[in-house]
Amino acid sequence: MLFQQILNGLTNGSLYALMAVGVTMVYKSLGMLNFAHGDIMMVGTFITLTFVLMGYPLYVGIALGVISAAILGFLLERAILRKVKFTSFVNLLIATVGVSYVLRNAAMVIWGTSPQLFPSMFPETLIEIGNFRITPQSIGVILISLVIITGLHFFFTKVKIGKCMQLANSDPEGAAMMGVNVTHMRFLTFGISAALAAIAGIMIAPMTYARVDMSATIGMKAFAAAILGGIGNLWGALLGGIILGIVEALGSAYISTAYRDAFSFIILFIVLFVKPTGLLNKKIENKL
Amino acid sequence: MAETMLKITDLVSSYGNIKALKGISLEINKGEIVSLLGANGAGKSTLMKSILGMVKIESGSIKFKDTELVGKKSHEIVPMGISLVPEGRKIFIDVSVEENLNIGTFFRKRPAARDKELRDMVYEVFPRLYERRTQLGGTLSGGEQQMLAVGRAIMSDPQLLMLDEPSMGLAPLVIAEVFNVIKKINEMGITVLLVEQNAKMALKISNRAYLMNTGQIVVSGTGEDFLQSDVLTSVYLGGKKE
Numbered sequence: 001m002l003f004q005q006i007l008n009g010l011t012n013g014s015l016y017a018l019m020a021v022g023v024t025m026v027y028k029s030l031g032m033l034n035f036a037h038g039d040i041m042m043v044g045t046f047i048t049l050t051f052v053l054m055g056y057p058l059y060v061g062i063a064l065g066v067i068s069a070a071i072l073g074f075l076l077e078r079a080i081l082r083k084v085k086f087t088s089f090v091n092l093l094i095a096t097v098g099v100s101y102v103l104r105n106a107a108m109v110i111w112g113t114s115p116q117l118f119p120s121m122f123p124e125t126l127i128e129i130g131n132f133r134i135t136p137q138s139i140g141v142i143l144i145s146l147v148i149i150t151g152l153h154f155f156f157t158k159v160k161i162g163k164c165m166q167l168a169n170s171d172p173e174g175a176a177m178m179g180v181n182v183t184h185m186r187f188l189t190f191g192i193s194a195a196l197a198a199i200a201g202i203m204i205a206p207m208t209y210a211r212v213d214m215s216a217t218i219g220m221k222a223f224a225a226a227i228l229g230g231i232g233n234l235w236g237a238l239l240g241g242i243i244l245g246i247v248e249a250l251g252s253a254y255i256s257t258a259y260r261d262a263f264s265f266i267i268l269f270i271v272l273f274v275k276p277t278g279l280l281n282k283k284i285e286n287k288l
Numbered sequence: 289m290a291e292t293m294l295k296i297t298d299l300v301s302s303y304g305n306i307k308a309l310k311g312i313s314l315e316i317n318k319g320e321i322v323s324l325l326g327a328n329g330a331g332k333s334t335l336m337k338s339i340l341g342m343v344k345i346e347s348g349s350i351k352f353k354d355t356e357l358v359g360k361k362s363h364e365i366v367p368m369g370i371s372l373v374p375e376g377r378k379i380f381i382d383v384s385v386e387e388n389l390n391i392g393t394f395f396r397k398r399p400a401a402r403d404k405e406l407r408d409m410v411y412e413v414f415p416r417l418y419e420r421r422t423q424l425g426g427t428l429s430g431g432e433q434q435m436l437a438v439g440r441a442i443m444s445d446p447q448l449l450m451l452d453e454p455s456m457g458l459a460p461l462v463i464a465e466v467f468n469v470i471k472k473i474n475e476m477g478i479t480v481l482l483v484e485q486n487a488k489m490a491l492k493i494s495n496r497a498y499l500m501n502t503g504q505i506v507v508s509g510t511g512e513d514f515l516q517s518d519v520l521t522s523v524y525l526g527g528k529k530e
């Protein structure tokens with residue numbers, strides 16, 4: 001029972017982590033939380049579903065969904081945030097909230113509000129080891145998330161473009177002086193963040209159904225996970241996501257399922273009370 | 289006649305409504321050290337940033353050898369062989385000293401052997417950087433960060449190196465060291481544009497100098513001319529006579 005719950009927690013947690021990584025990346029670039037992050041995830045998921053329902057194989061749908069999300073990320077940066085960034089913080093906040101509503105409403109019009117079955121990319125069989133039942137889904141989700149996040153870490157620390165993205169996000173003027181094309185790097189940051197969100201959504205939907213309102217809950221948990229681990233910190237996002245997933249699973253199993261979504265925020269408040277920078281960050285950044 | 293490396297004609301640059309450069313013309317020949325003097329707010333940093341494509345240029349021309357730089361972005365200009373050591377501590381605080389130096393090599397194409405040669409030179413000139421090479425940039429002292437900024441610019445193997453107050457915040461002994469480094473860099477064939485509050489020391493190593501005042505060039509001449517005339521004390525140092 002406990003092991004089972006921890007495994008569930010890890011599965012959900014690694015998905016929150018995948019979402020949180022995107023939140024944290026964009027935060028570094030924009031200096032603010034992107035309130036449309038969850039909605040980009042949802043749109044990527046539904047675009048995948050649409051292609052699957054049209055009869056395309058799942059992997060084609062996934063590829064198209066992820067690419068569309070990345071394009072949406074590019075557009076968000078290029079068409080809206082880049083213009084707003086130079087005015088004020090409040091405008092930036094309202095801009096991402098606004099985009100979030102537009103995407104959600106458009107999605108309701110296009111795809112309706114009822115939950116829809118979503119195909120899984122993993123086999124449905126159960127692996128039983130003694131009393132434990134492990135789904136290939138769980139293992140697949142955890143592995144894919146870990147591989148992606150480790151890969152990103154490698155990309156940001158070892159690959160030149162990745163390093164330049166980090167520089168451009170943490171010190172745009174300094175990076176520009178060194179010859180980094182800061183505009184392109186910011187563009188890329190949004191694209192990658194959005195693509196990760198779509199991948200997360202595509203792995204979440206088979207477990208929860210694809211639904212337009214998935215963006216709100218998952219989006220908030222992504223924020224919570226990113227902040228819990230230390231905003232702007234890649235490993236923090238991973239750690240934050242996993243902790244949230246596990247706390248949520250144990251809380252609903254041993255306390256009450258009614259508070260499932262509240263557990264994340266309770267743990268977030270406790271951590272921030274003790275360590276305002278989040279678990280892995282050293283100093284408070286004066287951005288918000 | 290010396291080969292011209294940079295030729296600026298009637299350059300006007302602005303920040304919003306404020307014109308910071310009001311028609312600057314100057315020339316830097318290949319192999320020279322040229323000093324840019326002027327009181328606070330004269331526009332020295334603005335001129336350097338304009339060359340690097342980081343300030344809005346209203347009109348005028350900046351020719352680097354045969355290429356017009358006006359209209360180009362910094363990520364296009366840096367790879368052509370122009371580097372800036374900006375005013376203040378502009379190193380990357382959350383990467384190591386070694387990585388800071390590597391970043392200097394990112395946008396210049398040349399053989400790996402050249403990288404090594406330059407890195408060895410930087411470490412030789414600033415042994416302190418070698419000792420601290422695995423430390424994060426942000427953990428260096430102010431003076432060490434300044435050395436790192438200079439080292440990083442050397443790593444980019446520029447044809448034209450612009451140094452904006454490289455001795456700022458350094459102890460006198462280290463300042464002398466920095467001036468030695470500048471001479472050494474110049475002897476390697478790198479052309480240098482230098483801004484220094486420490487005008488006398490700057491002029492001693494400069495071939496020529498320009499004196500700026502509120503966005504314009506007031507006087508130009510050789511380093512010697514400046515050292516001998518009293519333009520400096522009257523116009524620029526304004527009482528800070530040594």
Ligand SMILES: Nc1ncnc2c1ncn2[C@@H]1O[C@H](COP(=O)(O)OP(=O)(O)OP(=O)(O)O)[C@@H](O)[C@H]1O
Nearest residue numbers: 303306308326327328329330331332333334335375
């Ligand atoms: N980012 C900016 N926005 C608006 N005005 C600016 C900006 N940077 C500089 N200025 C203005 O442009 C003028 C020239 O500034 P600049 O920094 O080029 O002077 P400087 O000669 O380098 O001075 P210092 O010796 O103090 O470094 C000043 O009047 C300054 O106030």
Ligand SMILES: [Mg+2]
Nearest residue numbers: 332333334375
């Ligand atoms: Mg200056």
